[in-house]
Amino acid sequence: MKDKALEIKNLSVNLGGINVLQNINFSLEKGEIAALVGPNGAGKSTLIKAVLRLLPYKGEINILGRANKGKGLYKVGYVPQYFSFDLEFPLTVNEFLSFNPKLKDKREIDKSLKEVEMFDYKDSKLAKLSGGQKQRILIAQAILSDPELLFLDEPTTGIDASGERGFYEIIEHLNKVHGTTIVMSSHELSMVYKYADKVICLNQEMYCSGDPNKTITKDVLEKLYGKDTELKPHSH
Amino acid sequence: MLEIFELAFMQRALITGIILAVVLSYLGILVILRKMSFFADGIAHSSLAGVAIGVLASFYPLLSAIAFSLLMGLLIYYLEEKSKLSSDTIIGIIFSSGLALGAMLMSFKSGYQPELISFLFGNILAITWLDLIIIATVGFLIVLFVKLYYKKLVLISLNKDLAQAQGLKGKSLKLFFYLALSTAVVLAIKVLGLILASALLIIPVATAKSFSKSLKHLNFLAIFIGIITVFLGLLLSYYFDLSTGPTIVLLGAVFFFFSLLFKKD
Numbered sequence A: 001m002k003d004k005a006l007e008i009k010n011l012s013v014n015l016g017g018i019n020v021l022q023n024i025n026f027s028l029e030k031g032e033i034a035a036l037v038g039p040n041g042a043g044k045s046t047l048i049k050a051v052l053r054l055l056p057y058k059g060e061i062n063i064l065g066r067a068n069k070g071k072g073l074y075k076v077g078y079v080p081q082y083f084s085f086d087l088e089f090p091l092t093v094n095e096f097l098s099f100n101p102k103l104k105d106k107r108e109i110d111k112s113l114k115e116v117e118m119f120d121y122k123d124s125k126l127a128k129l130s131g132g133q134k135q136r137i138l139i140a141q142a143i144l145s146d147p148e149l150l151f152l153d154e155p156t157t158g159i160d161a162s163g164e165r166g167f168y169e170i171i172e173h174l175n176k177v178h179g180t181t182i183v184m185s186s187h188e189l190s191m192v193y194k195y196a197d198k199v200i201c202l203n204q205e206m207y208c209s210g211d212p213n214k215t216i217t218k219d220v221l222e223k224l225y226g227k228d229t230e231l232k233p234h235s236h
Numbered sequence B: 001m002l003e004i005f006e007l008a009f010m011q012r013a014l015i016t017g018i019i020l021a022v023v024l025s026y027l028g029i030l031v032i033l034r035k036m037s038f039f040a041d042g043i044a045h046s047s048l049a050g051v052a053i054g055v056l057a058s059f060y061p062l063l064s065a066i067a068f069s070l071l072m073g074l075l076i077y078y079l080e081e082k083s084k085l086s087s088d089t090i091i092g093i094i095f096s097s098g099l100a101l102g103a104m105l106m107s108f109k110s111g112y113q114p115e116l117i118s119f120l121f122g123n124i125l126a127i128t129w130l131d132l133i134i135i136a137t138v139g140f141l142i143v144l145f146v147k148l149y150y151k152k153l154v155l156i157s158l159n160k161d162l163a164q165a166q167g168l169k170g171k172s173l174k175l176f177f178y179l180a181l182s183t184a185v186v187l188a189i190k191v192l193g194l195i196l197a198s199a200l201l202i203i204p205v206a207t208a209k210s211f212s213k214s215l216k217h218l219n220f221l222a223i224f225i226g227i228i229t230v231f232l233g234l235l236l237s238y239y240f241d242l243s244t245g246p247t248i249v250l251l252g253a254v255f256f257f258f259s260l261l262f263k264k265d
Helices: A044-051 A093-098 A109-117 A129-140 A160-180 A191-195 A218-227 B002-005 B008-032 B036-057 B061-082 B087-107 B113-122 B129-150 B150-158 B160-165 B170-187 B199-209 B213-238 B242-262
Strands: A003-016 A018-030 A033-037 A058-063 A076-080 A149-152 A181-184 A198-203 A205-211
Touching: A003 A044, A003 A149, A003 A181, A003 B199, A018 A044, A018 A205, A033 A044, A033 A191, A033 B170, A044 A058, A076 A129, A076 A218, A076 B061, A076 B160, A093 A109, A093 A129, A093 A160, A093 B129, A109 A160, A109 A191, A109 B036, A160 A181, A160 A191, A181 A191, A181 B129, A181 B199, A191 A198, A198 A218, A205 A218, B002 B008, B008 B129, B008 B150, B008 B170, B008 B199, B008 B213, B036 B061, B036 B087, B036 B113, B036 B129, B036 B170, B036 B199, B061 B087, B061 B113, B129 B150, B150 B160, B150 B170, B160 B170
Parallel strands: A033 A181, A033 A198, A076 A149, A149 A181
Antiparallel strands: A003 A018, A003 A058, A198 A205
16 A cells, blocks of 8 residues: 555634634545645635645644654645736746755756756746746746645646646646655646546535546535536546 | 045945945845835834934933834734734834824923934934944844845745745744834934935835846845945035935935836836
8 A cells, every 4th residue: 555645634724713624534645646626715725725834723634644743844845826026026036946945955946947847947037937937937946855745726827728738747747757746726627637636625624535537526516616517527 | 526525424424324225225125025115114204202202211312213113013013913904004003103102202392302303304414423333233233134034034025825835934034024124214214314214225126126137136236226326315415405315315216217217128
């Protein structure tokens, strides 16, 4: 049996008196790509932030066989949802990556930029890049420390169709070549069918967990998104 | 033309001005990145209460203003963390109540109050050696501490969640920056006055931003523009008999508007 990359037991998150997540239980094997799906406000970002200890939670989280406490997150990378700042702020890609406190050797910057096919943009201003290019740079910063588990929060929001395709190809490359376990929240059910090994359906509570082609039923979709939701499964 | 700098008070003015240009331009990059110019204005204005306490208690007003501004920086941080009020609202309250408290306390002192006018609009030509030593020492410590944490402060300003996920302590870095900024702004009130103190934080960086190729380049250019603005502002105010603080600020604004005309993209 493979080792667990992530184990979540009885996870609940209460923010300002509101139960954002209740009684979430699931686990991921090493090397899996998992998609968190659900409508806006379902708690997808909250779940990721709880695992990253950005929000307080109740329950048990184990990452790569270790309890989620102590100093720093072990072998974990994160690509946040939004990344916008002053368009004239002249921070270069190289400067941004070199600020990562997990960076030990500056040569790792070149390596991770090549991984995401952005090496030619090393001295470009970060703010001037397109949404898709910025997202690749965020992946480059996340893989600087060679993580075994990578979290991506709505990674394709604001990216055009071709940028989105290229983005998922990078994710697939990280997973297949480097064996990185991926957890990403997504609205794109078609991409979930195409790339994810496992889907976790959330809407404050957990409605499903498993193989997308078997798990996402009409009943589950109705619970998540309401009635009149169309089911269009894709095969790998 | 430069013989005016043979005068001791002009030497003190120039050295103090250059120190402040370096400190404020350096911090100004983070202020602009974090969109915190109102914070700087709020602290500067509320420091009138600190000045008034010093004047009434016959205590050195710059130090009482620094102590008071640190308290206000701490209060803004606490209220931002503990209340659901927006930062804008909190700073607006601190801004006006500090200014009102200062005005009320000042009214207890009878007669003409040259120190009040000096702190309101600044008087770089009245800088004493004690002022200079305090501004240089505190300014040096601020730059040193900010330099030590600079990368972390930039990262946390860009995206708090990302920085914390990378292991940085967001809250303590934010508090540290608030206190450094509160102190730096108040250092400038003797020169530019509490009304104009935040100008050297914002204008040189805003001018340098559109010509900078990188953050490193921006650091250098903003500090250079800050120093040139102070130097030329001093010269102009001396030869045309103008108020020094406002001359420095207006000259900075002229540079900024010219930069808009000549910026590349």
